[in-house]
Amino acid sequence: MRGVYLPGGRRVDLREVPDPEPGPGQVVVGMRASTICGSDLRAIYREHLGEGPEAYQDVVGGHEPCGQVLAVGAGVERIRAGDRVVVYHISGCGQCDECRRGYQISCTSPRRAAYGWQRDGGHADLLLAEERDLVPLPDGLTFLDGACVACGFATAYEALCRVALAGGEQVLVTGLGPVGLATGMLASAMGSPWVVGTDPSPERRALARDLGAVDVAVEGDDGELQDLLGDGAEVTVDCSGAGVAQLTALRHTRRHGRCALVGEGGTLTVDVSEVLIHRQLTVHGSWVAPTWRMAELLERLARWDLHPERVVTDRFALDDAARAYEVADAGARGKVAIVRD
Template identity: 65%
Template sequence: MGETMTGVYLPGGSAVRLASVPVPVPGPGQVLLRVGASTICGSDLRAIYREHLGAGPEAYQDVIAGHEPAGTVVEVGPQVRGLAVDDRVVVYHISGCGRCADCRLGYQISCTSPERAAYGWQRDGGHAEFLLAQARDCLPLPPELSMVDGACVACGFGTAYEGLCRAAVSGADRLLVVGLGPVGQAVGLLGGRLGAPLRIGVDVSERRLAAALELGAIDHAVTVDEADDAIAELTGGAGCEVAVDCSGATAGRSLAVRGTARRGRVVLLGEGARFDVEASPLLLHRQLTVHGSWVTSTHRMAELLGLLARWQLHPEIVVTDRFALADAGTAYRLADAGDRGKVAIIPN
């Protein structure tokens, strides 16, 4: 281990800056990880890479980017219990205060304390050779799963699983997925493992529709223009019992609502834009339940890691491109093009 390492910063304006910084030393309750993989999230692109849009929880504080890391413990700080050198872990990407009701439930994402800091947003993230993490944010990575698998779970697959659990998806539920980026692909893949007998995917990109079909994330690929008629035809006019919007677009959310069966459940996962539907005819009269779902909890993420190992489902199948740390600029440009799968940075 050297005294310095390379870190990736996102100054805005669709730029990437690499800098040499000291390798951190773990303090009480902290561990130092050698990063095995760190994937790029759509939220990074939307709120940091293009321009710094965020305030509050989404405010970028000029730290090393990357909030989807997995790695191996190389040094343990004082007062750490349950972690040792050579342990493989996934990092839950928000470090909360650890004391509030949300943190005690494992939903550090919802912590409102000034101490709350997201990796890659307000504290250094995974786009570097090493990462300083709070031990309580680290979840064991099963030996059956790769580092890239773990990085995909750190946000995207964890977010998808939380949404499906909120809707209690089972073999009784046909599933509509609107938006087939990496999170949408994760929703389809996990929904199939949870028993959904029919999975319909909608996207504006023919490439992403084809990729989702090839991965086995959906059973039917539908373009936006034909979506309403196709959903009706595939479900005998009833719609799907569960619809998950991963597009984050106002039109996508409206489509998800329209494609949901009476007394069905709608889950909103995609960030941004507005939720704008006619309440009486589309929600009230059809008696729909709408869930807003933001990331997941440490408990749910740990549960998912165990299920993935049992199912022999590898999240890395949604990764289409892998880059070295030195090529982070190329990685972000490709991810921002919007028609690829998950893009991973492999620092070591």
């Protein structure tokens, strides 16, 4: 089979590698869609900066896979050949407290391995996965919908659940990349009547408006946001990973409001007394989603008839993976996907 490797320095290698065989508790998934995440660009594609959970181990890339099960190993009970599945992109030990809560993302065992980082991921023809890492894809959703949920949409949904978004509340989203687009779309589906987005890129602001992900998209200076939000939004979510935007989100959270920090990276300097304590804000750090929340989101997306693939602006074949990464790295488009027929 073919697999995409990311050696750093903005290089992409397409290699021929052996087809995987399922062992006990494992399945082989035929890949149908695998999208590119900002963390892939930041910590693998550009240069290998990661340590710990972000340490790339020269494996097939792609941690947002979705496909159809082709073969199952001994002891597999829940999943059958032919099932359509989303792959939860971290395979945890299954025994630590975080895993038992469904948060394999925070697994504390040295056996923790993320698909596309420490074990082979979805930029390939086939993927070897643990049965416990698979979430059924509802019939009403496409494989590309599932790939978008595997990380980005699930991350956005977890953040909105953490801040307990209620119907009728205004939402401010800082950073209108794919996760920001997902946050805006989900906030509307969950009952927010007014979603404001900020981003320095005019292309991303235009895309957010065209997709209906936000009601208004602006560059994000304080004057603009005060005119739009007055005393601030009840809920704010930073999806940029940039310190200036993180501070914007906090400063424009209404008194007693809630803010979720989702975007990876950035250094935040904040006057704690003025911005946080005196305004009595609740701030959440939110890192991906547990498996049960991902399953809940997939069910609700089918019920809402909301298709995450709307945020995908560019689709490439596996042979064109290098071009796919170039487009994603330029930062002017929506989600970029590698798809198979």
